[in-house]
Amino acid sequence: MDLSLSTRTVGDRTVVEVGGEIDVYTAPKLREQLVELVNEGHYHLIVDMEGVDFLDSTGLGVLVGGLKRVRAHEGSLRLVCNQERILKIFRITGLTKVFPIHSSVDEAVAATD
Amino acid sequence: MATVELRFSALPEHVRTARLVAAAVARRAGVDESVLDEVRLAVGEACSRAVGLHRRSGIDDAVRVKLVEQEKRFLIEVGDGVPGATGAEAGSHAIDGSAGEDAAEAAMGLAVISGLVDDLDIGSDENGGVVRMSWPVAVHPVLP
Numbered sequence: 001m002d003l004s005l006s007t008r009t010v011g012d013r014t015v016v017e018v019g020g021e022i023d024v025y026t027a028p029k030l031r032e033q034l035v036e037l038v039n040e041g042h043y044h045l046i047v048d049m050e051g052v053d054f055l056d057s058t059g060l061g062v063l064v065g066g067l068k069r070v071r072a073h074e075g076s077l078r079l080v081c082n083q084e085r086i087l088k089i090f091r092i093t094g095l096t097k098v099f100p101i102h103s104s105v106d107e108a109v110a111a112t113d
Numbered sequence: 114m115a116t117v118e119l120r121f122s123a124l125p126e127h128v129r130t131a132r133l134v135a136a137a138v139a140r141r142a143g144v145d146e147s148v149l150d151e152v153r154l155a156v157g158e159a160c161s162r163a164v165g166l167h168r169r170s171g172i173d174d175a176v177r178v179k180l181v182e183q184e185k186r187f188l189i190e191v192g193d194g195v196p197g198a199t200g201a202e203a204g205s206h207a208i209d210g211s212a213g214e215d216a217a218e219a220a221m222g223l224a225v226i227s228g229l230v231d232d233l234d235i236g237s238d239e240n241g242g243v244v245r246m247s248w249p250v251a252v253h254p255v256l257p
Contacts, residue, residue: 023132024161025125054132056157057221085150092228093221 002026004051005033010109014042019051022059030059034066043075046108055086060093067099076100078108116142116182120175123167131178132157135189142182143250151229152189152248158222158229159191159244165219166195166242177240186232186247194241 003026004019014037022030037045045066049055067077078100081087090096102108117138121127135156136149144152156178163176174194181188226244227233234245 021129023125023157024128024164054153054157056154056161057225058161058218060225061218061221089154089225093224 003029005029007033007037010046010105013044013046013109015046015048015105015109017048017051019053021054022052022062023054023056024058027056027058027062031062031065034062034069038066038069038073038075043070043073045070045075045077046102046105047077047079048105048108049079049081049086050083052081052083052086055089057089057093060089060095063099064095078102078111080105080108115179117180119178119180121178123164123172123174123176125161125164127176128157128160128164131160131176135178135180138180138182139187139189139248142187143252144187144248145251148248152187155226155229155246156189156191158226159189159246162219162222162244163191163193163242166193170195174240182250183247185250187250188245188247190243190245192238192240192243196237196241 002020003022006017008015008017016033016037018030020026034045047063063077063079070077080102082103087101090099090101100111102111117134119131119134121131132153136153139152140146140149160176160178167174167176172194177192179190181190223235226246230246232247236243236245
């Protein structure tokens with residue numbers, strides 16, 4: 001399965017809905033999307049990962065890169081994820097301390113800090 | 114002799130194939146369903162790392178994946194063709210501009226494998242580095 005990406009705006013937040021598999025082959029597409037959004041001035045991103053079937057360390061690297069980019073503009077990058085097998089990867093790498101992870105897009109939109 | 118052996122060109126698009134094959138063979142060997150996600154992820158990480166090492170080192174050889182059913186364990190070996198590259202240090206010696214980022218990704222890949230796999234050995238053979246991982250299998254494997 002390939003990677004699907006779509007974006008929408010909710011208030012001052014930009015939601016990136018990701019579906020499919022994020023791995024060494026597809027992660028560059030997600031990186032391009034995040035870089036493009038930041039270059040266009042979208043600094044408050046929500047990455048909705050509810051449709052993600054697989055995530056590896058390359059994908060984690062892209063998300064960390066995205067976080068660095070938005071932080072350079074005092075922005076934010078929040079994740080939406082309820083899937084245990086995806087959350088496990090964030091836990092074993094210690095990245096649950098780095099990313100705010102929410103159970104719904106609504107919750108992520110409402111979050112301020 | 115390996116139960117199933119794969120050799121694939123060191124290209125990112127083939128890593129998914131290796132993941133799917135490894136998970137299918139592991140399931141047949143009797144690896145518990147609850148662990149198959151870990152097998153899939155660990156194999157993917159090891160293959161991604163091997164692909165990265167080959168590309169950074171300019172090596173055209175195939176990445177080798179051996180899937181071996183043993184009596185009580187299911188063994189996976191992922192071999193690269195980079196002699197002496199048993200860790201992320203091979204990445205730090207790369208000369209292209211993105212070497213630092215690549216090496217960081219390789220290190221993160223190893224961190225994920227280490228976190229997932231209890232029985233892990235990162236060593237080498239006559240061809241290059243080898244990541245060996247194994248998981249327990251059920252006493253009565255899945256019948257055809």
